[in-house]
Amino acid sequence: MICPNCNASMKKIRMVGDITGMGVYLVNKEKGLxxxxxxxxxxxxxCPKCGKLELVAENPDVFS
Ligand SMILES: [Zn+2]
Known part of the structure; x- marks a missing residue:
């Protein structure tokens, strides 16, 4: 992936949101139990140059 700001090659990283180290993920829960x-x-x-972050759902079809 190329940075839209400075055309540098963006690095894939892992975003960790809590101390369990599980990382963050997207959830869409339907109504009802x-x-x-x-x-x-x-x-x-x-982007290692300007710090821009790009988030892309790994399997967005689960929300369709
Ligand atoms: Zn950049």
Whole structure:
């Protein structure tokens, strides 16, 4: 992935949101107790020059 700001090559990193080290992910839970919880991991890219972050859902089709 190329940075839209400075055209540098962006590095894939992992964004960790808590001390368990599990990382963050996207959740879309449907209403009701029986609603299915849809999850997707997030691919995270950072530009080593300007620090821009790009977040891309790993499997966005689970939310369709
Ligand atoms: Zn950049």
């Amino acid at each position: 029986l609603g299915m919880e849809r999850r997707s991991n997030i691919n995270t890219f950072v």
